[in-house]
Amino acid sequence: MKTAYRTILIVLISVGFILFSAAAVHAYTAAEPVSSINPEGNDLLQVVPPAPEKDTCIQCHLDGSYSNIWTPLIRWVVFGGAGVLFLFGVARSISVWNTRTEWIPIPTRILKWLDDRYQISDFLKPILSKPVPDWQRRWWYCLGGLTVFLFLVQGITGIMLAFYYKPTPAEAYASIQFIENEVLLGSAVRMIHHWSANGMIVMACADMLRVFIMGAYKPPRELNWVSGVVLLIMTLAFGFTGYLLPWDQRAYWATTVGTEIAGAIPVIGDLALIFLRGGWNITSLTLSRFFALHILILPLITVTTMAMHFIMVRKQGVMKPL
Amino acid sequence: MSETKPEKSVPFYPDHVTLEAKVALGMGILVVIAGIIGLFMPVGLGAPADPMDTPAHIKPEWYFLSLYQLLQYIPQTVGATAPVVAVLIVLIWPFLDQKPDTTKKPFRIRSWFSLITVLIIIALTIWGKVS
Numbered sequence: 001m002k003t004a005y006r007t008i009l010i011v012l013i014s015v016g017f018i019l020f021s022a023a024a025v026h027a028y029t030a031a032e033p034v035s036s037i038n039p040e041g042n043d044l045l046q047v048v049p050p051a052p053e054k055d056t057c058i059q060c061h062l063d064g065s066y067s068n069i070w071t072p073l074i075r076w077v078v079f080g081g082a083g084v085l086f087l088f089g090v091a092r093s094i095s096v097w098n099t100r101t102e103w104i105p106i107p108t109r110i111l112k113w114l115d116d117r118y119q120i121s122d123f124l125k126p127i128l129s130k131p132v133p134d135w136q137r138r139w140w141y142c143l144g145g146l147t148v149f150l151f152l153v154q155g156i157t158g159i160m161l162a163f164y165y166k167p168t169p170a171e172a173y174a175s176i177q178f179i180e181n182e183v184l185l186g187s188a189v190r191m192i193h194h195w196s197a198n199g200m201i202v203m204a205c206a207d208m209l210r211v212f213i214m215g216a217y218k219p220p221r222e223l224n225w226v227s228g229v230v231l232l233i234m235t236l237a238f239g240f241t242g243y244l245l246p247w248d249q250r251a252y253w254a255t256t257v258g259t260e261i262a263g264a265i266p267v268i269g270d271l272a273l274i275f276l277r278g279g280w281n282i283t284s285l286t287l288s289r290f291f292a293l294h295i296l297i298l299p300l301i302t303v304t305t306m307a308m309h310f311i312m313v314r315k316q317g318v319m320k321p322l
Numbered sequence: 323m324s325e326t327k328p329e330k331s332v333p334f335y336p337d338h339v340t341l342e343a344k345v346a347l348g349m350g351i352l353v354v355i356a357g358i359i360g361l362f363m364p365v366g367l368g369a370p371a372d373p374m375d376t377p378a379h380i381k382p383e384w385y386f387l388s389l390y391q392l393l394q395y396i397p398q399t400v401g402a403t404a405p406v407v408a409v410l411i412v413l414i415w416p417f418l419d420q421k422p423d424t425t426k427k428p429f430r431i432r433s434w435f436s437l438i439t440v441l442i443i444i445a446l447t448i449w450g451k452v453s
Contacts, residue, residue, distance in 0.1 A: 127334070128333075128335035130334045131332065132332055132333070132334050133329045133330065145345070145346075146346075149350075150353075153353055180364045185361070187360045188358065189357070189360075190364065191359060191360020191361075191364065192353055192356050194356075194365045196353060198385075201385050209436050212436060213433050213436050215423050218423070219416070226414075226416070229409075229412055229413050230413075236385065236386075239383060243382075247371045248367045248370055252373070253380040254381070254382045256380075257390070258386065261390075261393065261401070262402070263402075264398045265402045265406060266402075266403060269402070281373075322426060
């Protein structure tokens with residue numbers, strides 16, 4: 001009986017809240033229609049909307065005295081957030097009042113709900129409860145983790161840059177200029193991508209040196225070392241392929257010299273050169289190829305090798321130095 | 323190893339995770355600082371690529387600079403083969419050196435070897451930068 005009463009009350013309040021907030025948003029939106037891009041309605045050629053004016057204040061979006069494309073989002077976040085807080089309060093009060101038991105936080109309930117169905121804790125418990133000995137809490141054991149952190153940063157900023165970059169000789173240079181000058185925070189993202197790449201190489205080399213000096217490559221950890229070396233080579237390959245992408249003089253000629261060195265390897269030199277350049281010269285094919293390597297092939301190989309590397313490290317643990 | 327006496331340790335969660343989060347936060351602050359610097363001083367671009375115009379000084383990125391500097395003073399075939407062989411040796415190194423450490427001596431040898439290699443690479447890089 002109690003449960004039925006509570007359920008009905010919560011459903012009623014929820015429905016009321018949704019109706020109320022929808023009505024509020026509709027009233028505000030209807031009260032002041034967003035001014036048209038094209039008030040005369042006769043200039044059909046004007047497809048690109050003009051740049052939005054500078055926003056005056058946040059609360060103006062709520063009282064309807066100002067609106068732009070963000071207005072619906074701001075209204076939903078503010079009214080919706082207030083409504084969610086209200087619902088949480090009501091649910092909590094009813095729960096405490098009805099059951100007279102301790103309040104269980106919502107995240108705990110969600111976790112328990114998931115755990116009842118998928119037994120996540122069976123999987124997480126051995127990982128989380130593993131003790132970490134004090135000798136492992138030294139900065140030189142962080143180097144690998146920092147490389148992974150920088151790799152994630154590279155992935156995120158790289159995706160952001162890929163939204164605007166155009167991998168053709170005619171447009172690559174201009175698209176980088178566009179990123180640096182026009183895109184919001186574009187130059188910051190490019191700077192982060194640039195410096196995280198350098199940092200990743202430094203961290204990966206430092207981690208390898210640490211492993212070498214400590215002798216952590218010895219049996220049974222041979223394959224950890226091999227996968228680590230593959231990861232370092234991948235990092236350098238990222239640097240080499242990414243360097244061509246801006247398509248400026250430095251990039252073009254550094255790639256020319258780099259691929260020439262690969263071409264000087266005995267026996268397989270010509271094959272390596274043609275594989276890298278997509279022909280005898282550096283052309284648009286080279287740029288497409290480096291772009292594909294940089295954003296598709298190398299990340300796939302790196303992520304796979306990284307997963308293997310982690311599993312191996314996890315399985316065997318960190319080597320205890322003498 | 324020291325299986326006889328229990329070693330001092332902390333739980334992975336939450337103690338060690340907190341430490342690692344702090345380290346990641348520090349690195350994240352450095353990354354954000356790089357971004358803020360980039361807002362005022364962008365990475366920038368050189369002149370657009372022109373296959374007809376070879377610039378006077380071509381230099382690769384710093385992580386290939388030591389190799390590039392080395393190549394200018396040794397025959398090109400050797401210079402191109404040596405890195406490949408070196409990488410192959412590094413790749414299969416655990417299979418060449420399998421004896422487990424019993425004393426501190428191999429550790430010291432490896433430390434000195436690494437230090438000297440790193441110093442040579444740094445010297446070549448600086449040489450390549452200033453030449």
